[in-house]
Amino acid sequence: MRGIAWRRVLTQNIRSVGSLARWAVRRTHGVREGDQPVPYTGPQTAMMYGLLFVAVVETVMLALLIPWPLVHRILLVLDVYTVLMVLALHAGCVTRPxxxxxxxxxxxxxxxxxxxxxxxxxxxxxxxxxxxxxxxxxxxxxxxxxxxxxxxxxxxxxxxxxxxxxxxxxxxxxxxxxxxxxxxxxxxxxxxxxxxxxxxxxxxxxxxxx
Known part of the structure; x- marks a missing residue:
C-alpha cells in the first residue's frame, strides 16, 4: 500500500508539472467539443500567489543570511522545488476544470x-x-x-x-x-x-x- 501511495504521488507530481506547459499555451485537459468547462480556482488563486511570494522572499533572505555555500545550495534547491510544485498544483487546477x-x-x-x-x-x-x-x-x-x-x-x-x-x-x-x-x-x-x-x-x- 505504501508503495502504491508513493507511485501515485510521483505520478501526480509529473502530471502537475506537465500542466505548466498546458497552462502556458492556454489549453485545457479533458474538455471536448460541446462540453462546458467550469473553473474552480478563484478562492485559492490569491493564496497560491501569496505562497509563491513568501517562497521567493525566503530564498533571497537566506542567500543574504547564510554564510555556508553548501547549506545555501541545498536550501535553494528546496525553495525552487517548492515554487515549482505550487505553480504546478495551481496549473493543474486551471487546466483541469x-x-x-x-x-x-x-x-x-x-x-x-x-x-x-x-x-x-x-x-x-x-x-x-x-x-x-x-x-x-x-x-x-x-x-x-x-x-x-x-x-x-x-x-x-x-x-x-x-x-x-x-x-x-x-x-x-x-x-x-x-x-x-x-x-x-x-x-x-x-x-x-x-x-x-x-x-x-x-x-x-x-x-x-x-
Whole structure:
C-alpha cells in the first residue's frame, strides 16, 4: 500500500508539472467539443500567489543570511522545488476544470489529485449550496452511502445528489463510494444550468441520458 501511495504521488507530481506547459499555451485537459468547462480556482488563486511570494522572499533572505555555500545550495534547491510544485498544483487546477458534458454528465476534479466522472443517469439533483467546512481539501464520510466534500478556499458551492453511490479513487490510492458530492465552482449556477440544458438536449434528440 505504501508503495502504491508513493507511485501515485510521483505520478501526480509529473502530471502537475506537465500542466505548466498546458497552462502556458492556454489549453485545457479533458474538455471536448460541446462540453462546458467550469473553473474552480478563484478562492485559492490569491493564496497560491501569496505562497509563491513568501517562497521567493525566503530564498533571497537566506542567500543574504547564510554564510555556508553548501547549506545555501541545498536550501535553494528546496525553495525552487517548492515554487515549482505550487505553480504546478495551481496549473493543474486551471487546466483541469470541472466539466459538464454535452450529454449532461459531470466530471468533478481537483488538479491531478481527484477525477470523478458521473454519468447523467446517476444524477438525481444538482443545486447551488454554499458551505464553509473546516479541515482538509478532500473530506470523505462513508456514512449514509458516502458524502464527498471537495473544498477549495474553505468553501463548496454545489451539491450533487446521486441515484446510487459512485466509486472514486482517493489521492493516495484508496477507494471510496459517495452518493452526495459537494464541491466548489467559481460560478455554481453555471453547473446547474449547463447540466439541465445538456440533459434537455439529449432527451430532445431522443438519445438516452447517460
Amino acid at each position: 470541472h466539466v459538464v458534458g454535452a450529454d449532461g454528465s459531470l466530471r468533478i476534479r481537483y488538479g491531478t489529485l481527484l477525477d470523478l466522472r458521473i454519468d447523467a443517469d446517476r444524477i438525481a439533483s444538482v443545486r447551488v449550496e454554499r458551505r464553509y467546512p473546516d479541515g482538509k481539501l478532500i473530506q470523505y464520510d462513508p456514512a449514509d452511502d458516502g458524502i464527498l466534500d471537495l473544498v477549495v478556499g474553505g468553501q463548496t458551492t454545489v451539491r450533487v445528489e446521486l441515484t446510487a453511490p459512485v466509486t472514486f479513487v482517493r489521492p493516495l490510492g484508496g477507494e471510496g463510494r459517495a452518493r452526495v458530492i459537494r464541491f466548489h465552482a467559481d460560478r455554481p449556477e453555471l453547473v446547474t444550468r449547463a447540466t439541465a440544458d445538456a440533459t434537455a438536449r439529449a432527451r430532445a434528440r431522443g438519445r438516452p441520458v447517460s
